[in-house]
Amino acid sequence: MKFITDISEEKYEKFMKNNEYAHFMQSYRWGKFQEIATKRKAYYLGVVDDNERLIFASMGLKKSLYLGYSYLYLPRAFCIDYKNKELLDFFVSELKKFCKQEKIIFVKIDPAFILKKVSNDEKTIEENKDKDIFFKNLFSLGFISLGLNKLFESSQPRFTYRIDLTKSEEDILNNFSKTLKKRIKKCENFDIEIEEGDSSDIEEFYRLMRLTEERKTFIQHDISYYKDLFSIYNQGEYKVKLYKAYVYPKKVIKNYEDKIKRLTEEIEELKSHENYKKSYMNELLKQIEDSKNYIKEYTEVLNNYKKDKIILNAHIIIYYKDMCWALYAGNETVLLDSCSNYGLYKYHILDAKKNKCKFYDNFGAVSLDKKDHPLFGLNTMKQSFGGDFYEFSGEFDLVINKFFYLIFKLLIPIRRKIKYFFLKHKK
Incomplete structure (x- = not known):
């Protein structure tokens, strides 16, 4: 086997096309997009066998830090069966050598490995039977779990709702x-x-x-x-x-004006009958009042936006x-x-x-035990579409340079606060 760092798009995507673990964040084009959008260099890493056949591939994004150092982020991690210990061992061993050459102080991954699936009504829970071997194999290679976060503390959402489109x-x-x-x-x-x-x-x-x-x-x-x-x-x-x-306010206003006219005519017709139901009359009057309120709202929007x-x-x-x-x-x-x-x-x-x-991912939710948290409204909205709830494994770091990794971990909270301050006040 041989470790490679420059897989062509054609070869890379041919491998991904037949890979059940593929994810858009591991696609070739997502890497190219990230190079422009986030200024991170994309590496298309992989392993070929003795016949030069690609048997493993993963895209990594190198984020520059200071003094020529950097870290490597593999969004949604490896497109591999994590039970394949031999291939995983070889790749990570070669990845460590590559990182030392590139002055990469650590590797961050957030695998698209599903820990469990919860039915939409939350009555059925399917635990992934391979989760123990998944964690065991990653830990044996030196990866450190950053914990099972409950909200949006990680780079990518740890929870989501997916709709089965089959x-x-x-x-x-x-x-x-x-x-x-x-x-x-x-x-x-x-x-x-x-x-x-x-x-x-x-x-x-x-x-x-x-x-x-x-x-x-x-x-x-x-x-x-x-x-x-x-x-x-x-x-x-x-x-x-x-x-x-989108909406055409003038059209909506005209429709409500026509509706008021029809309802008014119906009320007059109703009055001509002695035994009409007052409850029905009240319902018609309520519809007229609602229609007037909608006309008022749409007229205000039309005046403010000045667009048809x-x-x-x-x-x-x-x-x-x-x-x-x-x-x-x-x-x-x-x-x-x-x-x-x-x-x-x-x-x-x-x-x-x-x-x-085959599936539609609503991309992002919080833990089911956070029902009292303000962000749980996201779950309520996304759950209403009928999808099942999925929980992923969370983030892991593979430390290459312990000294600079500790420095990074000390400084990153400060950097995030500064970044958040400027984002918050950005015009």
């Missing part, structure tokens, strides 16, 4: 919660229009992302990040899809092989009663099925 469309929709179904119905009644966009919509998507992230008090990415994602990742079999939900068409939500979904992940969602702060966000989710979930995806 089910029929009818079953997928039936698994939506009752509350979600009502919200989607409301979205449809509000004349929300939904469609797939393209790179020309990034400016509007970014505006919505700014609104969303400002509610979290910091901005995560510049607009160039999303433009680079489309231009670099979105090639060939790699797909980045942007979906948008207003995009309320925009989501970015990333595809890799027969899988997709809901990565980014930007949402308006107005017309929330339209429930357009939920209608948009339904649209791209079903579109993923039409595109023959």
Whole structure:
């Protein structure tokens, strides 16, 4: 066997195409995108057998630190069966040599190894029978577990909800919660229009992302990040899809005006009958009052935005092989009663099925034992789409240079506080 560090895209993706452990964060194009977006050098590492056949591959991102040192991050770690101790031993042994040559002080991984799967109703738990051998093999190679975090303390989410798209469309929709179904119905009644966009919509998507992230008090990415994602990742079999939900306020106002006219006529007709039901009359009057309130709200939005068409939500979904992940969602702060966000989710979930995806990953949740935490609202929303809950193994570090690793661990909390301060106050 031989360790290599410069696998071609064709050879790398040919290996990934037939690899059941492949992940979009381990794809060749994700590495190229990260080189531009985060200024990290991508290495396409692997092992070939005596016939030069690629039998192992993994993408690593080198982050520069100080004094020429760096660390290597392998997002979602190794695309390998972790029970294959011989191959794992060889790769990690050679990886350590490579890191010493490159002045890399440690390697960080966050494997896409599933520890357990919890059914949507939380009544059934499936533990991964291979988890003990997984941890044993990593620990034997020198990896240190950074713990089983409960929130979003790690580089990537440790929990997620996934929807099984191999089910029929009818079953997928039936698994939506009752509350979600009502919200989607409301979205449809509000004349929300939904469609797939393209790179020309990034400016509007970014505006919505700014609104969303400002509610979290910091901005995560510049607009160039999303433009680079489309231009670099979105090639060939790699797909980045942007979906948008929008409304024409004038059209909605006209529809409500027509509705008020119809309801008023119905009330007059009702009054001509002596034995009409007062409860029904009250319901008609309530509909008129609601319609007037919606007209007022849409008129205010129309006056403030001065646009005939207003995009309320925009989501970015990333595809890799027969899988997709809901990565980014930007949402308006107005017309929330339209429930357009939920209608948009339904649209791209079903579109993923039409595109023959096997699962849809809602990308990010918190631990199920954090029900009292403010972030648990994410779980409630994502659980409503009927997916099962997945827990991953967490982060691990492989220390190459103990002295500088300790220095790094002491300084990184300070650096994060400084970075957070500037992100929070970024215009």
